[in-house]
Amino acid sequence: MQIELFIDGEKKIFTTPFVPMLAKRKYLELRAKDESETYSELLADDDAHVSILVDVVFKNQFTIEQVYEGASEEYVLAKLREAVYGSRKETNEEGNNPGE
Template sequence: MKIELYIEGEKKLFTVPFVPIAAKRRFLELEVKAEERGDKKLTAQEQLDEDDEFTSILVDIVFKNQFTLEQVYEGASKEYMDSKLIEAIWGIKPTDERKPEDSEGNNQGE
C-alpha cells in the first residue's frame, strides 16, 4: 500500500509491503464503540477524538509512524484519506483513472 502526503510543500510517498489485519480489527473495535453509543450526538471534542482514532489506523498500524497525524491533516484531503482508509480496511483501491467518456465537455455543447 502507498500513500502520498504533502509535507512542508513537498509531495512525499510512503509505502508498506502489506496491510496488517490489525488495521481491520481496530476499525471494527471503533465501530463497536459507535454502535454502543447509539444515536447519541458527539460533542466537538468527541468528534475530534474519533477522527484521530480512525486516522491513527493508517498512521500507527499500517504505516508504523512514518508520518504523524498532524502531517496527515495538513498534507492530504479528507476524500483522499477516506479512500486510503477504505483501501486499508476493505482492500478496495481507489480508481483515480477516469474513462474519457466520463469526462465533462467531451460532447459538443458541453
C-alpha cells in the same frame, strides 16, 4: 499500499509491504462505539481513524498532523478504506493532488 502526503510543501510517498489485519480490527472497534458523540469525541474519533494509517499501517513514518495538513479528507478516507477493506475506489484522479 502507499500514501502520498504533502509535508513542508513537498510531495512525499510512503509505502508498506502489507496492511495488517489489525487495521480492520481497530476500525471495527471504532464503529462499534455509541453514535451519540460530542464534538470532542468526534475529534478524538477522527484522530483514532487516522491513527490506523499512521500507527498500524505505516508504522509512524509520519504524524497524524502531517496527514491532516498534507492530504484531502476524500483521499484519507479512500486510503483508510483501502487499508481496511483491501480495495480502492476507482476515480479519475491519480494520488493526492492539492487544490482539487
